[in-house]
Amino acid sequence: xxxxxxxxxxxxxxxxxxxxxxxxxxxxxxxxxxxxxxxxxxxxxxxxxxxxxxxxxxxxxxxxxxxxxxxxxxxxxxxxxxxxxxxxxxxxxxxxxxxxxxxxxxxxxxxxxxxxxxxxxxxxxxxxxxxxxxxxxxxxxxxxxxxxxxxxxxxxxxxxxxxxxxxxxxxxxxxxxxxxxxxxxxxxxxxxxxxxxxxxxxxxxxxxxxxxxxxxxxxxxxxxxxxxxxxxxxxxxxxxxxxxxxxxxxxxxxxxxxxxxxxxxxxxxxxxxxxxxxxxxxxxxxxxxxxxxxxxxxxxxxxxxxxxxxxxxxxxxxxxxxxxxxxxxx
Amino acid sequence: xxxxxxxxxxxxxxxxxxxxxxxxxxxxxxxxxxxxxxxxxxxxxxxxxxxxxxxxxxxxxxxxxxxxxxxxxxxxxxxxxxxxxxxxxxxxxxxxxxxxxxxxxxxxxxxxxxxxxxxxxxxxxxxxxxxxxxxxxxxxxxxxxxxxxxxxxxxxxxxxxxxxxxxxxxxxxxxxxxxxxxxxxxxxxxxxxxxxxxxxxxxxxxxxxxxxxxxxxxxxxxxxxxxxxxxxxxxxxxxxxxxxxxxxxxxxxxxxxxxxxxxxxxxxxxxxxxxxxxxxxxxxxxxxxxxxxxxxxxxxxxxxxxxxxxxxxxxxxxxxxxxxxxxxxxxxxxxxxxxxxxxxxxxxxxxxxxxxxxxxxxxxxxxxxxxxxxx
Ligand SMILES: Nc1ncnc2c1ncn2[C@@H]1O[C@H](COP(=O)(O)OP(=O)(O)OP(=O)(O)O)[C@@H](O)[C@H]1O
Ligand SMILES: [Mg+2]
Numbered sequence: 149x150x151x152x153x154x155x156x157x158x159x160x161x162x163x164x165x166x167x168x169x170x171x172x173x174x175x176x177x178x179x180x181x182x183x184x185x186x187x188x189x190x191x192x193x194x195x196x197x198x199x200x201x202x203x204x205x206x207x208x209x210x211x212x213x214x215x216x217x218x219x220x221x222x223x224x225x226x227x228x229x230x231x232x233x234x235x236x237x238x239x240x241x242x243x244x245x246x247x248x249x250x251x252x253x254x255x256x257x258x259x260x261x262x263x264x265x266x267x268x269x270x271x272x273x274x275x276x277x278x279x280x281x282x283x284x285x286x287x288x289x290x291x292x293x294x295x296x297x298x299x300x301x302x303x304x305x306x307x308x309x310x311x312x313x314x315x316x317x318x319x320x321x322x323x324x325x326x327x328x329x330x331x332x333x334x335x336x337x338x339x340x341x342x343x344x345x346x347x348x349x350x351x352x353x354x355x356x357x358x359x360x361x362x363x364x365x366x367x368x369x370x371x372x373x374x375x376x377x378x379x380x381x382x383x384x385x386x387x388x389x390x391x392x393x394x395x396x397x398x399x400x401x402x403x404x405x406x407x408x409x410x411x412x413x414x415x416x417x418x419x420x421x422x423x424x425x426x427x428x429x430x431x432x433x434x435x436x437x438x439x440x441x442x443x444x445x446x447x448x449x450x451x452x453x454x455x456x457x458x459x460x461x462x463x464x465x466x467x468x469x470x471x472x473x474x475x476x477x478x
Numbered sequence: 479x480x481x482x483x484x485x486x487x488x489x490x491x492x493x494x495x496x497x498x499x500x501x502x503x504x505x506x507x508x509x510x511x512x513x514x515x516x517x518x519x520x521x522x523x524x525x526x527x528x529x530x531x532x533x534x535x536x537x538x539x540x541x542x543x544x545x546x547x548x549x550x551x552x553x554x555x556x557x558x559x560x561x562x563x564x565x566x567x568x569x570x571x572x573x574x575x576x577x578x579x580x581x582x583x584x585x586x587x588x589x590x591x592x593x594x595x596x597x598x599x600x601x602x603x604x605x606x607x608x609x610x611x612x613x614x615x616x617x618x619x620x621x622x623x624x625x626x627x628x629x630x631x632x633x634x635x636x637x638x639x640x641x642x643x644x645x646x647x648x649x650x651x652x653x654x655x656x657x658x659x660x661x662x663x664x665x666x667x668x669x670x671x672x673x674x675x676x677x678x679x680x681x682x683x684x685x686x687x688x689x690x691x692x693x694x695x696x697x698x699x700x701x702x703x704x705x706x707x708x709x710x711x712x713x714x715x716x717x718x719x720x721x722x723x724x725x726x727x728x729x730x731x732x733x734x735x736x737x738x739x740x741x742x743x744x745x746x747x748x749x750x751x752x753x754x755x756x757x758x759x760x761x762x763x764x765x766x767x768x769x770x771x772x773x774x775x776x777x778x779x780x781x782x783x784x785x786x787x788x789x790x791x792x793x794x795x796x797x798x799x800x801x802x803x804x805x806x807x808x809x810x811x812x813x814x815x816x817x818x819x820x821x822x823x824x825x826x827x828x829x830x831x832x833x834x835x836x837x838x839x840x841x842x843x844x845x846x847x848x849x850x851x852x853x
Contacts, residue, residue: 371563374530375624379577380551389576393567 216457223450231446240451250452253430256342260431261410263346264353268406269399271350272357277387279358280365290362293355301352305419308348309335312420338428341421345413345429348420353409357402364398365391404467411460432456479542481506481664482527482632487536489522489688496522498688500536504681507662509655513675514685515711520668521560523685524636527666529553540632551580553632556625560637562617564609570620571605574627581628595623598657615646622654626661635667639674651677672712676700684708701833706842709762709835715799718768718809720761721839724754731850734761736784736804743784745829749847751836759845760837765799765810767830770817780831786811788819800825 226236244250275293279286296304311317312335322330334340368391376386414433421429423438430438432452440449480503489497496519504510512520525531527538529550538545545553556577564573571592578588596602599619609617618638625633638654639647655678658665669675675682676696684691684699684707692704703709709717720736725744727733732751733744745761771783789808790801798818800811811827819825836845 369561369563371559371561372565374525374528374550375557375559375563376565376576377530378528378550378555378557379624380580381576385580390565390567394565396567 219450223454227446229444240447244451253435264349265406275358276361296352297356301415302419304352305416338425341429364395483539485537487533508680509665510681511667511675511679518685519688555632556630557634558638562621633665706837724751762835765812768811770813771826771828783828785824787824
């Protein structure tokens, strides 16, 4: 869908120039001035959109791509609290990959990202399929599921922190209800704390996945399901053999979006665990922040940022490539 | 033996009654077309036959078996949908085989069936394509192939040609007819196109407002319509309906009085219109029964020529449609192109009343009269 947008913009820009109809009805005497006027107006109309877009284009050129380059350069220096510009080769990268904390952050990302995407997808598809059975309170349910999406990760993180803190939220509630043996200390347990981030992330993002899949399911022609029933397929087979496979594009885009949420998860960790206990729930993003801004290791922070960029490009480029190629063929 | 019997089937959604008691029955191997305007309940009826929807009351019998309680897959039917409903994630071969796979047909047999179907429908080179890579006509063929693969007792077609362009539609129509002649499987075919209904069906059921208006052979439907709705719906250009008064005619029979801006004349009816003498009826006469004058036919009974004002000429190629106005109603005549008059002047038109029909002006029901003996 978004593939064709650039094309549309071009078409809009070209339109006034390629459209001789609007002068066709004018009498011959007026024709010449009209053409001249239209010429001036034509160039203006041609340039105006570009002029309007130019500032934001410039800004993003400087603040996104310029700063990427700057960060890239800094990662090859010995910058600590302040940027230095003497070339130092791969020294920061060596330090980075030798740091145990960085390895923990990478493992956490794999664990968190994998579980987060998997559970979100599974739960999202399941709930979407259930909602697709056209139950009566569907509207209400959809709102309930979509609501968390309206919150920022900070709020989600803080709320879940309250709920999961032993002696404050869930545990206290259970104790008050009389289940005194109940313990739930994942938040303060270095081995389990990362899973609390998964829980909060899933809670926040599942509704969004549900909405995407519900839209996909609703887009499927009823007649296809009827045809499958006449062919003898039961509900289970209709979903597993026809409906879910034909939602492949939805899976793909959901996967991309969730992956991208996982990689940039920063606020959630900050609000929920602050990277702790210790550095047991560090993700690359919090690692980068800690080193670049609180520990005065700009060079190391930049190196970690460049590795993250590389990782993201590694995922996005093949996707973009296949999308663009698909478009050329289609 | 009847292959399909529909007994007093009713269907309501809440308070809206979509089908109000449908009764139909066809013998094995016959082709039944259900025709009617959009929204009259054709698809609903077909879905009920297929078991995709259940009737509010009434019975469906396939063969001699009541199938009301059977699910679609146990009814031994195959269906082709208007939107083709191909499985978008499967290629053509898998689309055709899906039903066979579910029915656990042995692999070798499946391959043989695909080969046979592909050859029959000339889609051999499309077998590995996805539906999105096919043209409308090709999709239509694949949808047919999927239905044919299972060799069912009953085929159900829901407007399978309505998404095709006019030319392709005509050729696919002929192919479906040939296919039926070869396979001799019972077919129920829904369409809103009266030409499709006429050309394909052994029997036609004309539906309107959830009721069967008439059920009969194409010939009966065309020449002996049960009411004004059927007469109007079947035939293109449609039948002329001229409100008129019944009068006594010169030859002791009865006639109907026609008036136009050039004067008036009486068209002699072949039936005994006595009960309606002096009252108003609606004369139904098809455009091809109002033609240019053929002198040799003028002395036939019920045939007469009259000068009528020409309002409009529309050449269609083989004929020209001439519009005139009688009793303040637009009347179409179908004449040989070289005889067509010029608009604004008048031309002689020959009226053949032998196939003319009459309707009650208020109810639209057909008025039937005994034939008068030749004088
Ligand atoms: N699930 C439903 N709930 C309420 N009304 C329905 C439902 N399904 C169909 N209808 C109504 O039933 C009527 C008949 O529908 P149907 O699809 O059978 O028409 P059709 O004769 O096939 O028309 P078309 O030629 O446009 O396909 C329509 O007026 C439609 O609005
Ligand atoms: Mg329909």
